[in-house]
Amino acid sequence: MGLMANQEQRKLMVSVLYLVSVSTIQYSFGSQERHFKWEVAYTLWAPDCVEHSVMAINGQFPGPTIRARLGDIVVIQLTNKLPTEGVVIHWHGIRQFGTPWADGTASISQCAINPEETFVYRFKVDKAGTYFYHGHYGMQRSAGLYGSLIVDVAEGEKEPFHYDGELNLLFSDWWHKSVNEQEIGLSSKPMRWIGEPQSLLINGRGQYNCSLAAGYGNSSSTSPPECKFQGNKQCAPQVLHVLPRKTYRLRIASTTALSSLNLAIGNHKMVVVEADGNYVEPFAVPDLDIYSGESYSVLITTDQNPNENYWLSIGVRGREPKTSHALTIFNYLPISASKLPTSPPLITPEWNDYAHSKSFIKKLLALMGSPKPPTNYHRRIVLLNTQNKINGYTKWAINNVSLALPPTPYLGSIKHGLKHAFSQRKPPENFPNNYNLMKPPTNPNTTTGNGVYILSFGITIDVILQNANTLNENVSEIHPWHLHGHDFWVLGYGEGRFSQKDVKKFNLKNPPLRNTAVIFPYGWTALRFVADNPGVWAFHCHIEPHLHMGMGVVFAEGVRRVPKIPAEALACGLTAKWLMRGNHT
Amino acid sequence: MGLMANQEQRKLMVSVLYLVSVSTIQYSFGSQERHFKWEVAYTLWAPDCVEHSVMAINGQFPGPTIRARLGDIVVIQLTNKLPTEGVVIHWHGIRQFGTPWADGTASISQCAINPEETFVYRFKVDKAGTYFYHGHYGMQRSAGLYGSLIVDVAEGEKEPFHYDGELNLLFSDWWHKSVNEQEIGLSSKPMRWIGEPQSLLINGRGQYNCSLAAGYGNSSSTSPPECKFQGNKQCAPQVLHVLPRKTYRLRIASTTALSSLNLAIGNHKMVVVEADGNYVEPFAVPDLDIYSGESYSVLITTDQNPNENYWLSIGVRGREPKTSHALTIFNYLPISASKLPTSPPLITPEWNDYAHSKSFIKKLLALMGSPKPPTNYHRRIVLLNTQNKINGYTKWAINNVSLALPPTPYLGSIKHGLKHAFSQRKPPENFPNNYNLMKPPTNPNTTTGNGVYILSFGITIDVILQNANTLNENVSEIHPWHLHGHDFWVLGYGEGRFSQKDVKKFNLKNPPLRNTAVIFPYGWTALRFVADNPGVWAFHCHIEPHLHMGMGVVFAEGVRRVPKIPAEALACGLTAKWLMRGNHT
Incomplete structure (x- = not known):
């Protein structure tokens, strides 16, 4: 097969040996700002040996790996070099405490960056681990806009394994x-x-x-x-x-x-x-x-x-x-x-x-010693996952509402009280008792919407993700749900319809903390998190076409506590109009 | 071939007969506002029997025909339904007197309309004739974003032919x-x-x-x-x-x-x-x-x-x-x-x-009785058209400058004195005397730029478009140049290099007024217009990939006279920042 010539092999030996010793070298530096200057542009690339257009960063696919250390400030100066498309990048797994405008979700945390414009993402990486980043506008992740983000432990600290x-x-x-x-x-x-x-x-x-x-x-x-x-x-x-x-x-x-x-x-x-x-x-x-x-x-x-x-x-x-x-x-x-x-x-x-x-x-x-969940929750939101038809268009819906994101990002419109920016109707906390999970949905009341779950700051939220049958008989699909701005505890998984008696099976002792959890066919998954991160956060199925078809909800918490949002994140929709008018509503 | 069933034929007979009599019916209405509500979205379509994605308006390709009468106000409420792309529409041939922000050129007359946002184009059609409209952002015209725009003579008026x-x-x-x-x-x-x-x-x-x-x-x-x-x-x-x-x-x-x-x-x-x-x-x-x-x-x-x-x-x-x-x-x-x-x-x-x-x-x-050109010009701009390489990238350049449009539209940045929005360097009025039109360009000094030709208000401008050899030996291509905001008189066409002695061959008696004129291989074309329309106007080769590769220039005239620009046209780049800061530079 000839994957590698001899000389290349020797070079790689050297780099492997370097890797082995890297922990000692790296740990001699303190926490710092890590600066990156990126341009997003299409390029021709052959990811699977077939040439295709790919959304690349600095001409690379996948994008460059970000490597930082716990406590570092990561600064990415992102310039959009796409001809006509806006762009944003989401830092998947980074909670963005204090910087909710840097979460990189179009329509939620910021306005998409226009062609030839630059936006500076600046955020702290406060937890060591394996993360990644990706586009979060339309289906730009599918176009190849992604890369790795790795956070090492703090200087002088060690991972709990060798x-x-x-x-x-x-x-x-x-x-x-x-x-x-x-x-x-x-x-x-x-x-x-x-x-x-x-x-x-x-x-x-x-x-x-x-x-x-x-x-x-x-x-x-x-x-x-x-x-x-x-x-x-x-x-x-x-x-x-x-x-x-x-x-x-x-x-x-x-x-x-x-x-x-x-x-x-x-x-x-x-x-x-x-x-x-x-x-x-x-x-x-x-x-x-x-x-x-x-x-x-x-x-x-x-x-x-x-x-x-x-x-x-x-x-x-x-x-x-x-x-x-x-x-x-x-x-x-x-x-x-x-x-x-x-x-x-x-x-x-x-x-x-x-x-x-x-x-x-x-x-x-x-792992023993990890943060434990609060023993009680303040609010439980049950989210039914269904595939639906709305006027003949196939959609995914949550409690019969299919998410259609507004042009004005929520973070700015909520912070500045611009109530026309999205539906002020509260999205449903549950689904009808008589809904048959085992049958394709009939959904006479399915609709698109962009209402927000407003979470009182600091309370404990339980989310029950409830799976159901798709539009096809005897089919229920897997959905990995990802929460922005938080980790959640995964309290349990179950079969069929979640009921109150399932609560006693919850693992409150050592449930894993995660940012993504799957629901299995016809099953449910129970999550718990504390609404302690001021901002507006997407919670959605991480399957790109499912999100595109409406499979998500939006949580807002403590938005009044969010500090001044950079104007660059607000230069679109109603926030731009409002700010350009001199803040007169 | 069966192009038409008999019943369809009969229907069409009726519509043909209607057409024949349409002049009498139509002329009984006065000038008015013509309202259109459009959505731009991709759709699957088979323009040439092969299915492809097409940029459609209200689900139609080509877009709906606009039919108006001289003196009417045309109002198009345009909503962008593209997933991640901005959009604008240019009303080709409409001079936009008093409404330069409605010219529909991204980076020049307005900010691109973001997805899910709406922009209202509102302009007067002040000259009867056959026009069309099309996208003017990236290469969206090539994606199918176009349609016809027809202006009938005013009520009670007749065309000068039957x-x-x-x-x-x-x-x-x-x-x-x-x-x-x-x-x-x-x-x-x-x-x-x-x-x-x-x-x-x-x-x-x-x-x-x-x-x-x-x-x-x-x-x-x-x-x-x-x-x-x-x-x-x-x-x-x-x-x-x-x-x-x-x-x-x-x-x-x-x-x-x-x-x-x-x-x-x-x-x-x-x-x-x-x-x-x-x-x-x-x-x-x-x-x-x-x-x-x-x-x-x-x-x-x-x-x-x-x-x-x-x-x-x-x-x-x-x-x-x-x-x-x-x-x-x-x-x-x-x-x-x-x-x-x-x-x-x-x-x-x-x-x-x-x-x-x-x-x-x-x-x-x-036609006899048409407006005649001023007999003298105040300023002559000679524009050499060349194909060039810049750092290995193939570009088209005008007097050795390849146009790279800035993110902030000129109309707003010039009007509000935002000098960082584009190069303040004046683009060249001519090209070197020793340039050999018959050879591929050597171009040691070719560069990209976004400087503007500032035209004193009201003066008469002569433009000499000078063709040359492309990067390939013995090849010179046709370029149809289109001017926004104006018609120009086409004073003449010539072979080889334009020289002062060619002036005496200019037709000043009855040159045609046009908005687009071609240069032939190795030839030149002489145009004259009066800079009497306050605004910023693109002048460019109408070949979509040529413009994309930099084949255009920008004229600005009387921008101080432009009335208040709608904020919606300014909600991007430096104009948005400036307005959001409360107009403090």
Whole structure:
């Protein structure tokens, strides 16, 4: 296969050795401002060996990795170089305490940055962990606007586990249909679904028309040919070089538009130690489910036969997969990366083996000493997830309201009392008692809306995410819900309809803190968080087309406590008009 | 071919008869406000029988025709329903006296309208004629954002020619590559040219993978099959129904992204009576050249054999054509539209027969009684048109400056004295004496810029557009230059380098008034206009990718006289900041 020449191998040996010693070097600096100057522009790129337009940062896809240390101030000066589109970037997992305008959500935290204009994101990273960033306007994440954001522990501090080196893995999925056409299809009557992705990408690299694992004998005339990469092709896999008898931290994040994934590394167990920037009680698994919006750290010990290489593979879960596994080589140096593993890549568990997924997710428990949830909640919001039709258009709705974001961002309009900026009607706290979760919705009252859940500052909120049947008989889908501005405790998962008696099954002792949690088909998931972060925060399904079709809600809390919002975040819609008039309502 | 069922034919007969009598009906109303409520959104459409994303207005492609009467106020309430793109619409040929913020040029006259926001265009139509409108942000015109705008003479007035009915023809060209990908290619290093269009469209309809004229015997295995249109397909030609022994006014406009066109109607002469909304001395031609940005009215007399139909065809001029002719049927009622003309469609003159083009264009003279140009000019600006490379990027430049529009529209920044909004350096009035027009440019000093030509109010400006060689040896291209806010007199065309002795060949007696004029390969074109319209006005090559690559300049005149600009036009860039700060610089 020729993935690497000898000279390259030697160079990489050096960098692996550097990585091993990096913890001692890095920790000699104090907390600081980390400055980045970025330009977002389209470029032609071949993420999966097929050329396509990609939304790149400084000409790179995925965007540059941000690496900072707990307590640092990250400053990103973002210039929009798209011809006609606005842009924003969301720093997924960063809670933005004190800087809610830097959350990077168009229509919610700020006005989209216009072409040729610059916006400065400035925020503190106050929790070590594995994060990522991505576009949060229209479906620009699907266009490739994403990258990794890694926060190391503070100077002099140590992670609660040992590792000799680390490897970074950002997963995504990729379509050959342009995002513009995907959006048009979703907004068409009848709706045209985007379908399954053409490829899965590991650090922005996949192989559509060839296979790294073509050499395993059972290839037929229909199976793809072996991949040949001339030089440094954009779709050549990033080989993961390791040394034998070491422990590596794999930082893993998924920014897929749609796909739930399962990761496995041939012969190697993974010890899960972190989820969404929060430590968990370590536990070992042979494979790992990861949903869009989630991140994990796992520890791998390179204790296998050092004369072999191993496949790292990801495959689709939760939807009938039509997409090949993404592969790369877990390469035991000093042997050649081009030596194929002796066994073919591992096969992902059956896509609909939800028992496997649930068994995994229930193993996630907060590391001892983690913050515990309040024992009682003040307000419970039950959110029914349904697929609906509104005037023939297919939508996703929450308690029968499909979110249609307003042109004026909520943060500014709420702060400045501009009540015409969005519906003042309170969105529903629950759904009708007689709603049949097991049947396609009838939804005579489904509507679009943009009302806000106003949360009294400092109270404890329980959210029950309730799944249901889609418009198709006997189909209920997985939805990973992501909350901005917060971590939440995941108190429990259950089957069927949530009821009061389920409360006693809640884990209040060591529930994991996360920013993203999944609901399984026909099931419910219970979350708890404290509304202690002044701002306006999106809470939504992290599947890009689902959000585009209305699958989200908006929480506002303590907005009066938000300090002066930079004018740059308000230069659109009614806030711009109001400020340009000299603040006269 | 079955273009029309019998019932449809009868309906159309009725509408033709209505058209014939329309002049008497229409003229009984006075001048008024004409209100339009438009939404711009992407839709899936098959302009040339191949489905593609199209920027539509109210779900229509092309957008609705605006029909108004001289003296009317046209009010278009435009809502942007694009997911992430701003939008503006330019009313091509309307001078916008007193309303320069309504000219619809992003970065020049207004801020682009953000998604979900509404801008109200309100302007007077003060000259009868054939106009059109189109997007003027990025390359949104190429995405299909265009339509016709027709201004009838005032109540009680008559056109200076007689006709019994009229037909409206809007020409465009169409690519299967998305506009986004076209833009990326043009901005790539090395540049990737958009190539020739896949199809030409007549009123938004063309046929890519089939031919209306397949039945003429000389078809080989490679020629396309006959078109079959089931029902009311989006690419079925709009048949032009006429009655024998009548005179029809054909209103013709070209909003092509690239193509220069030639129009012919089998057996019929055309009498040219109007160009760009200005009357010309009538003259007869067998075929008509039309460049992007131009409009014409021609009179056709249906004096041919009434038992036959005739082809109307357009083909490409000025570039080696790789695109099939666009065709439709000129149908003499009451015979069936499905009866094929006896002869095949006319063949367009050789693409490089510039003598033919020049002969045509020099026949255009103002109708007697038209406004005459001032006999002297106050300022002459010579604009050299060159293709250049800047840091490896291919650009078009004017006097070695390639226009890169700023994020803050000039109209607001000049009016409010915001000098940081654009380069305060005056762009050059001329080009070096020793520049060799016949060679590819060497351009050691080529740069991007956004400086403005500030024109003293009321003075007479001569512009000499000087063509040159492109980056390829022995190639010089056609460029149709369009001026906003004005008509200009076309004083003359010449070969090679313009020199002072050419002035005596200027036509000051009856030069045609136009808003668009072409420069021929290696030639020059001389224009004159009076800087009497307070505002900031684009002057640019109307070829969409050429403008995108910098082929334009900006004129500002009498901006102090511009009345208060609506805040909605200023809600971006430095004007928004300045106004939000309470007008403190």
